[in-house]
Amino acid sequence: MSEHTKTRVLTGITTTGTPHLGNYVGAIKPAIEASQDSNVQSFYFLADYHALIKCQNPKRVQESRLESAATWLALGLDTDNAIFYRQSDILEIPELTWMLSCVCAKGLMNRAHAYKAAVAENEAAENQDADKGITMGLFGYPVLMAADILMFNANKVPVGRDQIQHIEMARDIAGRFNHLYKGQYFTLPEAVVDEKVEVLAGLDGRKMSKSYNNTIPLFVPEKKLQKLVRKIKTNSLEPGEPKDPDSCTLFQIYSAFATAEETAAMRTDYVNGIGWGVAKDRVFEYLNEHLREPRERYNSLLEDPAHIENVLHKGAERARAEAATTMEHLRATVGLGRFV
Template identity: 30%
Template sequence: MYAERVLSGMRPTGRLHLGHYHGVLKNWVKLQAEYPCLFFVADWHALTTAYDSPQIIADSVWEMLVDWLAAGVDPQKATFFIQSRVPAHAELHLLMSMFCPLGWLERVPTYKDQQEKLEHKDLSTYGFLGYPLLMSADILLYRADKVPVGEDQLPHVEFTREIARRFNHLYGREPGFEDNAKEAMKKLGAKNARLYAELRTRFQQEGDNAAREQGRVLIEDAKSLGHVDRERLHGYLEGTGKMVLVEPGALLTEAPRMPGLDGQKMSKSYGNTIFLREEADSISKKIRTMQTDPARVRRTDPGDPDKCPVWQFHLIYSDDGVRAWVQDGCRSAGIGCLECKQPVIDAILKEQAVMRERAQPYVENPALLRRIMAEGCERASELAEETMRDVRAAMGLSYS
């Protein structure tokens, strides 16, 4: 098996807003302290739906990177890179397209969902149909075993697992694989070899996942095994052949639903956003002019916070004391709507001030951004090439 590794990406399609921060970036900051992480700019993915407006993508890349840094994502703790700067993404995508059944792509839930949501765009393209396979290439290229996703994206991770299994089944069977695996077993020592055989039988015949996990640990703890023998034994345990591509696991993230200024989900398409690093006066004006409970026509009318979009902001930004003050004051007409909004304004401005401070060195010196991305792309390319060497060899394309 390979070391723990997290991979996640974001499409550069415009300025980032608080929905991106609370939905993705805060989680990245947490993950970078716990695991080796790779975070990438998914510019090719953006082209699957914005193929007719590439300039938006080009203009958004560097601004988005500044927003990542402003949010606290740290290039000293994580690797940043641009998808298109690592051509191995395209190579692996192409090779996997040779054996990926068309029906697998057509049944991905988001395929038809996105076509319906973006019905004004012509998405009857090869690139749009194949984007889940490109996503799989992104993950499998780095042998990432952890992919942070929301519940709606779980089918993408399962699709990637199926692609990895199919690849390993088709191409992981080296000549004499079983004999080589049995020879590798001997290197475990007699006692551990017997235990390995028992665990393999329990997993393959009884579906005992605990036995599989115990077998994986047994292989990893064996100091006598080289890389090739280690992979043979993992594949023999799993029943797939040599494990060339690693099946990823999903890190299910429960991001808070960030409301927009109108109470709907915050989205640029709804025009209801507060952008990261937005000017303080602009933020204050947007929140002060937010709609509130329609029942509060006059200052003296009691209201219901549950029917007011501002309350959704209090759920994210206010503590229990402020929330109690809002509930009591709104329902009794003891406070006005502008009073209710002020703690939200103060909290967002305080959050944004920290972001602007973090971003300032990169705004003043864009060369720092280029250096971070150049170093990250080089690191990502090295990791990708390790995988591609194994993939080419397994498919008979190494010609060495």
């Protein structure tokens, strides 16, 4: 099967923080399994242009890009089959973003959730300017996301529920371009939401998120991992008292990594009144064992940034071979082609 007849799946990897257990269970693990499917042409990219919208700390952006790349490689991303690259290495992406901006209705961007939330915050704070502190990056980033997707004519884009709107916007922009320039230049992408993917709870019982500062980073050293697992919030039930596994963050984290049999055994132990100290030790030991080898690979990769650079360079070469051809065609389409 040729690369162009395979289903194309595209996944963006955020580069604004250190990957944590919630990222692994919710996005990284299923995506890495998908990268090994030879019937699919997968594109995985570090969304580092997007990072600039939220973070103006160059050191943090640089660190996060390296940590994110090392994480995915340490966990087994198949870079022979999948195309793995940095967004900022594909110089055609900002060019396509501008072309799409020129056909995208401003009213469509006005309806973007992130923009509306920022305006609502200003209104709640009674700022005279509803757009106070809102950059063009925040306002227009659905167009950049559309360019990421449409550049490679992705058929499917795995996203969380909060991102479905952006895929719909990409479809809208693609349809508008196709209509204006009278051709099928872009495939209309589909959002793929995996309802089975768990949203892990964090240390305090709320969704594990950098913004709540309640995360367990994937590759913290052993002692730090033990400390964080011990901080997971539990109730005051004594050893011997039956406990409800379904309302327990500790059980949820364990079952996200354990086999069905191991999860069933832990469920029985909860009903039989396992003590919280024993449960936390068991969860720590299980996680530590599960993450030991990837943690070693991750630390080795961080010590060898030249290897990561080489992998990303090869991925960018594969991606740009296609992007350059696409853009040459699109330039001619809009009237920016060569004279001879």
